[in-house]
Amino acid sequence: MPRSKRQRPRLMFAVAMGSGFLLHSHLAHADDYTDLLDILRAKGSLTQTEYDGLLAKHLHHAHPVTPRTRTAAARRGSAAETTARIQPGESRRPYAPPPPDSLSLLAQAQDAAARAQASAQDARQALLSTRSAMNSDSVVRVAKYVPGKGITIKAGQIDINFSGFVNGFYTFNSPGGGTPVAGGVSTGASGFDTSSVRNGLLPAGLLVKLSTTQDGLDLSANFGFYPGLDNNNPGAFNANSGGSAVGLGTAGLDVRQVFATVGNKDIGTFKVGRDLGLFGGDAILNDATLLSVGSTGSNANPANTSLGRIGVGYVYADWIPQISYASPVYHGLQGTIGIFQPLDEFNFAGSGYSATNVQHSSPMVQGKVTYDFDVGSLKGRIWSSFLVEHQQHLLGAAIASQSSRSTTAVAGDIGTKLTYGRLEGVAYYYYGSGLGTTGLFFDGLSQSGRKRDSEGYYVQAAYKIFPRLKVVGSYGVSNLYQAPGESIPLMVRRNESEVGAAYFTLTDWLTLMAEYAHTRSAAHGPDHNSDNTVSAGAAIFF
Known part of the structure; x- marks a missing residue:
């Protein structure tokens, strides 16, 4: 081939x-x-x-x-x-x-x-x-709104927060009869029914807070303006004095808060200015009548506020100029201490029953310890506070005018608030010597300048029947004892009250309220009286 x-x-x-x-x-x-x-x-x-x-x-x-x-x-x-x-070692064909x-x-x-x-x-x-x-400092914007936290405007590195509330109640007070008690809070001896449209224990309020962070420090400036509804008739208590039911009147403005804070979570916070006192502060903030009326104090000519449980379970903490320090929170524990503007001993009962003073060489000192905890479904807070103030150059009906008598008033309290599911409870107790009753240093000293002891407590239970409906019941007592050797039968011995209320949260802002309160006052002698109060109203919180 x-x-x-x-x-x-x-x-x-x-x-x-x-x-x-x-x-x-x-x-x-x-x-x-x-x-x-x-x-x-x-x-x-x-x-x-x-x-x-x-x-x-x-x-x-x-x-x-x-x-x-x-x-x-x-x-x-x-x-x-x-x-x-192709076996290992053999060359592959070139890429085409x-x-x-x-x-x-x-x-x-x-x-x-x-x-x-x-x-x-x-x-x-x-x-x-x-x-x-x-993020430029020239841009102004509004933060996302959170109910109850107010409206926050962010102007560069500064947050400007506006929050507040407005309330109003129709209140009917009916005296239960009796005779007047010097220093008592019941209106039972007035002899006639009264109707009013008024504020509750809270007046209206507008709170402004400016805050920022500079060099690692959180800074804030705070202002609290509290106007009332009814005509103002200034007296010893200014906007909180009894009002005037006469035409052409104007409402009072109570500037309770003006303070600044400096600090952070690592070093704690310093406060300078006017704000709520430490002693008795948690007592009023946890009082259910803070949102309603409680004891009226005066209903014919309403002041900016009612009494709530002031004088019938605790002594009013008051808004006091102060320089204070709050420590960082450590495992739920926090301590606060400060020096405060000293307040005078005051003759609230009248008729010269109590000694007074107007001189102070040292500040008032207050302190508080709080502990917040969670144990399963149980949440709670325990607090305790104290107060010390040296009172100089006392004046009284049984004190010689040329004497330089002085004394030191002291007080302490303890309280707790517990929440378990829909149930909430508060228990509180205080004791003082020279402290007085109802207000700080009201009737705290006898005519001779000797200290009167006082004590009181309240217990409160609240239950949410439905998520929007809460019912509350509370009972409270304030006792004022006579000083050694003192005998004034007309002087108040005991103020007490029972309160029942219902709160219905209609919206995030609007709460409707109805309340009944029974208040009694008793003297060291036979005098006593009582009254009944029914209130209904609404409040907006933003």
């Missing part, structure tokens, strides 16, 4: 093998290109529309539907088997470049990816620029 004829089968076999290799290389590259498109789409560099268009062009050029394509596809398995039989059409599609994909990446970078830069502009 001639050599040319012997070599023809080998040549045809080589051509077939070469064709198969080229086809396999082309198809392999086609798979790589498809994988590239998938990766670019997954990264967000290609939109779905761009991906679909590029993939369609690729399939059209890389896989034309012809008999040769079908034959090449049928041979793909054979070529794969041949590749799989893709056809020109595939290179063009790849360039388009890479260009689309570059444009998408540039667009993403532009969007990111625009977002950063917007955030920077929003």
Whole structure:
């Protein structure tokens, strides 16, 4: 057989093998290109529309539907088997470049990816620029509103918070009869019924707080304005004196809070200014009648506030100029101590029954310890506070005018508030010597300047019948004892009251209230009286 004829089968076999290799290389590259498109789409560099268009062009050029394509596809398995039989150490075939059409599609994909990446970078830069502009000191914005936390305006690095409340009640008071008691809080001896539209224990209030952080210190300036509803008739207690039911009157404004704070959670907080006292502060803040009326005090000519449980369970903490320090909270425990503007001993009962003074060489000192805890479903707070004040140059009916008599008034209290599910309870007790009753140092000293002891307590239970409806019942007593050797039968010995109330939260802002209170006062002698009060009203808190 001639050599040319012997070599023809080998040549045809080589051509077939070469064709198969080229086809396999082309198809392999086609798979790589498809994988590239998938990766670019997954990264967000290609939109779905761009991906679909590029993939369609690729399939059209890389896989034309012809008999040769079908034959090449049928041979793909054979070529794969041949590749799989390559032993370790054997050299692989060189990579064949893709056809020109595939290179063009790849360039388009890479260009689309570059444009998408540039667009993403532009969007990111625009977002950063917007955030920077929003944090500028020249931008004023409003923080998200949280019910009960007020409205906060953010002016650069300063937060300006406005919060407050407005309330009003119709109150009907009916005396139960009896004889007057000097220093008593019941109106039972007045002899006639009274109606009023008035504030409760809280007047209206507008609270403004400006706060910021500078050099790691949290700073705030606070103002509390408390206007009443009824006509003001200033007396010893200014806006809190009895009102005037005469035309052309104006309501009183009680500026109770003006103070600044400096500190942080690591070093504690210093306070300078006028704010609620430490001794007795938790007692009034946890009193349910803070939201309603309680004992009226005066209903014919209402003052800015009613009494609530003041004088019938605790002594009023009052709003006092102070310089105080509150420690950081450590495992729920916190201590506070401060020096306060000293207050005079005051003859509240009248008729010269109590000694007074107007001179003070040292400040009043108050302190408090609180402990907050959670035990399963039980949440609670325990607190205890004290008060010390040196009273100088006492004046009284049984004190010589040239004497320089002085004394030191002291007081302490303890209380707790416990919450378990829908049930809430409060228990409180105080004791004082020279403290007096109802207000700080009211009738705390006898005519001779000797200290009168006083004590009192209240217990309170509240239950949420429904999430929006809460009922409350409480009972409280304040006792004032006579000094050694003293005998004044007309002087108050005991004020006490029972209160029952219902509170319905209609919205986040609006609460409706109805209340009944029975108040009694008794003297050291036979005199005593009582009254009954029914109140209904509403309050808005924001």
